[in-house]
Amino acid sequence: VVEWFDDLAVGMRFKSQEKVVTREDIKRFASEFDPQPYHLDEAAAEQTPLKGLAASGWHTAAIAMRLAVDLHPFGPHPLFGLGVDELRWLAPLRPGDRLHLEGEVVELTPVGEFTNTRKNGVAPLSRGALLLSIDTVPEMPTAVRRRVSAALTNLRQSNQRPRP
Amino acid sequence: VVEWFDDLAVGMRFKSQEKVVTREDIKRFASEFDPQPYHLDEAAAEQTPLKGLAASGWHTAAIAMRLAVDLHPFGPHPLFGLGVDELRWLAPLRPGDRLHLEGEVVELTPVGEFTNTRKNGVAPLSRGALLLSIDTVPEMPTAVRRRVSAALTNLRQSNQRPRP
Numbered sequence: 001v002v003e004w005f006d007d008l009a010v011g012m013r014f015k016s017q018e019k020v021v022t023r024e025d026i027k028r029f030a031s032e033f034d035p036q037p038y039h040l041d042e043a044a045a046e047q048t049p050l051k052g053l054a055a056s057g058w059h060t061a062a063i064a065m066r067l068a069v070d071l072h073p074f075g076p077h078p079l080f081g082l083g084v085d086e087l088r089w090l091a092p093l094r095p096g097d098r099l100h101l102e103g104e105v106v107e108l109t110p111v112g113e114f115t116n117t118r119k120n121g122v123a124p125l126s127r128g129a130l131l132l133s134i135d136t137v138p139e140m141p142t143a144v145r146r147r148v149s150a151a152l153t154n155l156r157q158s159n160q161r162p163r164p
Numbered sequence: 165v166v167e168w169f170d171d172l173a174v175g176m177r178f179k180s181q182e183k184v185v186t187r188e189d190i191k192r193f194a195s196e197f198d199p200q201p202y203h204l205d206e207a208a209a210e211q212t213p214l215k216g217l218a219a220s221g222w223h224t225a226a227i228a229m230r231l232a233v234d235l236h237p238f239g240p241h242p243l244f245g246l247g248v249d250e251l252r253w254l255a256p257l258r259p260g261d262r263l264h265l266e267g268e269v270v271e272l273t274p275v276g277e278f279t280n281t282r283k284n285g286v287a288p289l290s291r292g293a294l295l296l297s298i299d300t301v302p303e304m305p306t307a308v309r310r311r312v313s314a315a316l317t318n319l320r321q322s323n324q325r326p327r328p
Contacts, residue, residue: 033226035233036242048242058229062197062222069199078200078212084251 014103016067021055023095029059054092060099061087067101173269180231180265185219187259193223218256224263225251231265 030039034056037044045053068079093099194203198220201208209217232243257263 029226033230035230038242056226056229058222058226062193062220062226065220065222066197066199078202080213084248087248087251 010105012105014071014101016071016101018098018100019063019067020098021059021063021093021095023053026053026055026059026093026095029062030056033058050092052092052094054094057089060089060093063099064101067099068103071101176269178235178265178267180235182262182264183227183231184262185223185227185257185259187217190217190219190223190257190259193226194220197222214256216256216258218258221253224253224257227263228265231263232267235265 027040030036036056038048038050038052038054039045039056039059042053045051191204194200202212202214202216202218203209203220203223204217206217209215
């Protein structure tokens, strides 16, 4: 279990369990958040560039979050995202597809405190928070790739000096 | 109505209607996709860095998608995202907060065809598709900022030469 900042290391990998996505899941999410033909109606979807029913990209992203939460990569500590870069939808997510998530710690940056949270563009976190970046790669060919800046709170500070 | 590529111009702006987010919306989304204390339980949320119940960041992103779809910025043409960069959650989204979306065309890139869709990391689109980037800025202090690569399909090609 990763409980302290010092327990983390660049190159550490995480892998989640699998989630199967159903036709009903796809339509329900799309009805609320992304009501477009390729997410709602099989016949209409055939006539679109997706060539068949496929999940909203935001649905895929939300499922990825759930897989990450269930993984508890940081033990009792919350998974708290500050932002995402390089989110890419590489292929359609179809009914019956199985998703899983793989992550790797690619960067570790201790952050002592945020003196100006708006200017820095981060939510107010307790002293001693830190940032790390994770690449997540669900199972191909159903692919989402993203780079996440996550924050772990209430962890012991690194023995590295926090950046000013 | 934007119907052809030539109807688009850098600097064009879009603004959506408003959406009010309820306590029930926040908990329902979180139960399915982001079951952590600050999204599910008022008392527990008070003890976290968010200092009260707040929506999952993926919920905010999904609401932004719905606002964008309802806006029909490209008339009858679909809103088809290929990826997002610089997605940032700048402040918590609270029950009762009102969200809206503002967008600006910041870049226009005609794309003739995708000869190797996997390698290029884009979904197969019809010939003549194009990409554009949009900055979206919901109402402060409930803020999401992102840069979106969207594709318009079935539009007349620009008279600019597509990139190889």
